[in-house]
Amino acid sequence: GAVVSQHPSWVICKSGTSVKIECRSLDFQATTMFWYRQFPKQSLMLMATSNEGSKATYEQGVEKDKFLINHASLTLSTLTVTSAHPEDSSFYICSVGEGEAFFGQGTRLTVV
Amino acid sequence: GESVGLHLPTLSVQEGDNSIINCAYSNSASDYFIWYKQESGKGPQFIIDIRSNMDKRQGQRVTVLLNKTVKHLSLQIAATQPGDSAVYFCAETGGSYIPTFGRGTSLIVHP
Numbered sequence: 001g002a003v004v005s006q007h008p009s010w011v012i013c014k015s016g017t018s019v020k021i022e023c024r025s026l027d028f029q030a031t032t033m034f035w036y037r038q039f040p041k042q043s044l045m046l047m048a049t050s051n052e053g054s055k056a057t058y059e060q061g062v063e064k065d066k067f068l069i070n071h072a073s074l075t076l077s078t079l080t081v082t083s084a085h086p087e088d089s090s091f092y093i094c095s096v097g098e099g100e101a102f103f104g105q106g107t108r109l110t111v112v
Numbered sequence: 113g114e115s116v117g118l119h120l121p122t123l124s125v126q127e128g129d130n131s132i133i134n135c136a137y138s139n140s141a142s143d144y145f146i147w148y149k150q151e152s153g154k155g156p157q158f159i160i161d162i163r164s165n166m167d168k169r170q171g172q173r174v175t176v177l178l179n180k181t182v183k184h185l186s187l188q189i190a191a192t193q194p195g196d197s198a199v200y201f202c203a204e205t206g207g208s209y210i211p212t213f214g215r216g217t218s219l220i221v222h223p
Contacts (some may be wrong), residue, residue, distance in 0.1 A: 023209035041120045043213045093155045103155035
């Protein structure tokens with residue numbers, strides 16, 4: 001299966017700042033990547049589909065201006081949480097592959 | 113296990129026992145189902161999958177059963193080990209091929 005690497009694994013930031021999370025597909029050229037958010041003891045919720053060379057597709061209720069997604073190459077997608085607030089604290093996970101998805105190790109974001 | 117609210121249902125078993133984790137899905141158009149294992153602080157890891165034209169599939173120590181009539185999926189783990197302790201999610205895909213995740217079940221294996 002595909003190997004997916006996320007960076008950083010965890011990050012702590014102050015309210016009002018922006019944080020960028022990287023998702024790299026190490027051995028698979030991905031025209032689409034997927035970003036999920038997971039709150040403690042809950043399931044994964046799809047936030048958006050990242051499309052290489054075009055705009056991301058956001059799920060209903062996800063603010064596109066707050067969660068900026070860039071997919072500039074077939075191996076890299078980035079998620080930037082802008083003007084972060086404590087309620088944005090969560091576990092963010094990316095994946096590649098449709099059907100059988102391969103996930104990164106996740107990024108724990110804590111906004112203080 | 114079943115649950116209400118947002119809390120994960122929990123299944124506690126003794127090491128060596130067989131575990132059965134259940135999942136109900138709602139989309140009758142779903143044609144591909146996957147079980148994932150998620151250890152604390154990590155991303156989900158693929159365990160086993162099954163397509164809708166099958167009702168059973170076996171892997172190493174794991175078996176997935178699919179009952180399309182009642183839209184029910186189960187994961188059976190034989191001879192459960194402490195390393196199996198994790199949260200298990202079922203996921204379904206339909207025409208979009210983007211997996212939709214179920215609530216998840218926390219499996220706790222006691223040595």
